Amino acid sequence: MSSRLVQEHAMLNYGGVVIADSMHQMSRMAEVVNQAELRFFDKLLKPFRHVILVDEADELIRTENGDLRKERAYQQLLGSEPLYKLADIKQYLVKPMARVQISATLLPVFLRIAQRDVRDQLVEGAEMQEVPSFKAKNIFITVADPTKYNSVQDLKPPSEWAAVANHLDKVECWWLYCLLLVVDARQSPTTCAGH
Amino acid sequence: MRKRLQHLLLGNSAAHDLDAGGETGEETTEEEGEEEEAETMNDIGARLSTELSFHAEEFGPAVSQECRPDVDDEPIAMSEMAHQKTEEILGLLTEAITSRCHFDVRHFVGRLVEVVLAFDAASTQQQTAEMEELFCGGQTQVGKTAFKALTLIAGRILGFSTIIITTSVKGRDDLWFKLRQDYLAGTEASEYFFN
Numbered sequence: 245m246s247s248r249l250v251q252e253h254a255m256l257n258y259g260g261v262v263i264a265d266s267m268h269q270m271s272r273m274a275e276v277v278n279q280a281e282l283r284f285f286d287k288l289l290k291p292f293r294h295v296i297l298v299d300e301a302d303e304l305i306r307t308e309n310g311d312l313r314k315e316r317a318y319q320q321l322l323g324s325e326p327l328y329k330l331a332d333i334k335q336y337l338v339k340p341m342a343r344v345q346i347s348a349t350l351l352p353v354f355l356r357i358a359q360r361d362v363r364d365q366l367v368e369g370a371e372m373q374e375v376p377s378f379k380a381k382n383i384f385i386t387v388a389d390p391t392k393y394n395s396v397q398d399l400k401p402p403s404e405w406a407a408v409a410n411h412l413d414k415v416e417c418w419w420l421y422c423l424l425l426v427v428d429a430r431q432s433p434t435t436c437a438g439h
Numbered sequence: 440m441r442k443r444l445q446h447l448l449l450g451n452s453a454a455h456d457l458d459a460g461g462e463t464g465e466e467t468t469e470e471e472g473e474e475e476e477a478e479t480m481n482d483i484g485a486r487l488s489t490e491l492s493f494h495a496e497e498f499g500p501a502v503s504q505e506c507r508p509d510v511d512d513e514p515i516a517m518s519e520m521a522h523q524k525t526e527e528i529l530g531l532l533t534e535a536i537t538s539r540c541h542f543d544v545r546h547f548v549g550r551l552v553e554v555v556l557a558f559d560a561a562s563t564q565q566q567t568a569e570m571e572e573l574f575c576g577g578q579t580q581v582g583k584t585a586f587k588a589l590t591l592i593a594g595r596i597l598g599f600s601t602i603i604i605t606t607s608v609k610g611r612d613d614l615w616f617k618l619r620q621d622y623l624a625g626t627e628a629s630e631y632f633f634n
Binding site: 251255258261262277290291298300304321343344 | 602
């Protein structure tokens with residue numbers, strides 16, 4: 245693993261760093277990004293810009309509230325949580341311009357729906373396409389052979405999702421399904437009440 | 440079951456709103472409950488397909504024409520500056536990368552350019568831009584790594600740093616090696632790419 249200085253060098257020169265999804269490496273990277281942001285602004289008087297790519301993105305979503313230390317480190321890297329636990333001191337959060345979630349499954353899309361902020365927007369009445377994450381232009385599918393193209397219509401029933409993603413139990417799969425059902429119900433309450 | 444999930448999802452008040460005008464919560468026996476659950480599950484599966492079909496349609500423009508001949512050839516609206524930057528980046532892509540991309544490269548690079556321009560526009564107005572979320576999917580072994588390589592190359596041109604999070608330390612080393620050897624060889628981005 246490269247030293248902090250090397251990582252900072254990469255950050256300041258519009259380069260790239262690949263890290264493992266361990267708590268230690270993500271926390272350290274969050275510190276490097278904060279340091280780079282300060283130096284960058286001092287030098288060029290413009291905000292530091294960075295993009296985070298998350299490979300096998302469903303790996304990093306473990307609990308709903310993100311209580312695991314690993315998840316917290318990830319949140320620090322995303323600029324959603326402060327780096328240090330300091331009471332009464334407002335810390336500056338460095339947020340990436342974009343997060344690119346990469347996965348062989350579409351689970352990150354559904355897990356993102358299940359997270360509270362998106363869920364609230366949907367329940368409050370936003371259409372799926374209105375939630376920034378779900379603009380179709382932000383979703384990319386790579387296919388080598390069109391005959392093997394799997395679209396969302398090919399998704400397996402929830403019981404099989406559970407086998408694929410072992411952190412989702414049957415109830416959670418149902419829960420995701422039902423979220424979509426609730427979205428549907430909100431659009432036409434009479435069809436919802438019929439079941 | 441369904442009602443319980445609605446309550447779980449929405450909280451009591453919102454679920455109550457959904458219930459209003461519909462059926463009252465009748466108690467069912469366990470056997471009836473299971474039957475109902477199975478029926479509802481099939482029903483939900485059908486609904487999910489319908490609910491998400493618009494997404495399947497909208498995936499179209501993101502997938503290359505070569506792979507999806509059924510998709511209309513609609514140009515993606517883009518500002519002149521974004522267009523120029525996109526062309527600049529596309530001009531730098533080597534055969535090693537383009538031959539491995541089984542998605543609409545222009546669209547993906549164009550989105551990265553738009554994200555940067557939107558971030559800059561917000562910064563000049565002293566505002567904080569919302570973090571954009573991009574989702575990249577595809578089966579295993581069809582070249583999802585190309586998304587990472589393109590982001591690294593675009594970062595060097597557009598002036599943003601890239602952080603890639605991957606699973607395990609071995610995965611990190613393998614990915615770093617693969618990107619440098621197979622995708623970034625001969626490009627400037629490889630000089631500023633570390634693990």
